[in-house]
Amino acid sequence: MLASGRVATGAQAAMFEREFAARVKARHAVAVSSGTAAIELALRAMRLPPGGIVLVPAVTFCGVAQAVLHAGLRPLLVDVDPVTAMPSPATVAAALQGHAHGRIRPAAMLVLHFGGAPSPLPELAAAAGLPLYRVVEDAAHGPGTTIHGRAVGALSRAACFSFSPTSNLPIGEGGMVTCDDGELAARVRRAGRNGMSADVRQRDGTAGSAWHFTVEDGGLKANMSDLEAAIGRAQLRRLPSWQRLREQLAAGYTLRLHDVGTLLPPSIPTGGRHAWNLYVLQVTERYGxxxxxxxxxxxxxxISTAVHYVPLHRLGYFRHAALRPISGLPGADQLFPRLLSLPLYPGLTEHRVDRICAELHRLAR
Structure with missing residues (x-):
C-alpha cells in the first residue's frame, strides 16, 4: 500500500468497509475519521428537523453530545439505571414526561452499548415512542456485542463504531457507520467528504474530468485514510481471538473478586453477548x-484505572447546551462516585489480573 504512493482514501478503505460490513452482517459500511464523526454524520444523514431533540444517555463520552449539537440538534439527557449504567425504558419515559416544556416528542435517540454490554434496543425505542429507524446506536464499545444472537451493526437505522486506541478494534483513530439503508449510507459518505457529490476515488480517474463535482448538502472532512484502513483490515482478522481473550480476562476478574462484596462487578446481560470493552466496577460506600x-x-x-464517564450534566458546557428532565438525573448521580474501570486489553496477563485483584482485596477496609 505504501509502495503505491496512495495513502488517502482509496482501495484499502473500500475493502475495509466491505469486510467490516460482512463482520457485523450489515449491507453497507462507510469508513470515517472517528466514532464521534460517525455519530454526527449518521444524524445528519437522517435529515431530522433542525433543533430536533435527540435522547442521549447521561453517562457517556462528551463527544457524543457534541456530535448531536454539531448536527444541528439538541441533546436531552436520559438518566441511567445505576446497576447497568445505561438508560432503561423507565428512565426514557421519565425523561419525556418530566421536562420543563412538558411531554416532548423526540426526533431520534442514541443508544449506547455501555462497556460492550448489549442495551435493550427495542424496549428503549418503544419507551421513547420511536420506530427503530429513528434510533442510532453508539457502538464505540460494541465490536463483538450481540443482541438476541445478532451482531450490533444493522439493528437500528445506523450503528456508529470507534477505532480509537482503547477500542476492541484499535487502529489509532477512525470510525465506521454501518446500516442496511443504501441511501443513508450514500448521504453519510457525501457528508463526510464535505458534501461533495463525488469523492477523490471517483475524481482521480478520467483525464480532464477530475474536477467535476457539485455540493448539494452540508458536510465536513471526515474520511478515513487508506493507511488507517490497511491497519484496520489487519486488526479485523485478530478481532475474534482478541474477543475470546477479553471474555477470559473479564471472567477472571469476576471470579477473583466475587468474595469482595463491597465491589460490585459489571452486570451480565441475559439478552445478548458482552463485548467487554470495559470492566467497570462499582466501589460501594462499604468498601471503606x-x-x-x-x-x-x-x-x-x-495499576492504572479510569472512570467511564463523568455524567454530562456535571460538565460545565452541557449545563446549558443539553436539556435535562426536571426530576434530575438521580441514577447518574448515584452511579458516578462509584465507577472505576480496571485494566482490560488482550495483552493483559493472568498474572497481572491476579496482582490487581490481590491489591483490591488488600485495600478493602
Missing part, C-alpha cells in the same frame, strides 16, 4: 475507601 481514594492507592502500586 472512596472511588478516588482507591484509584490513587492503585496508581501508587503501578
Amino acid at each position: 475507601r472512596s472511588r478516588d481514594e482507591l484509584a490513587a492507592a492503585l496508581a501508587e502500586r503501578g
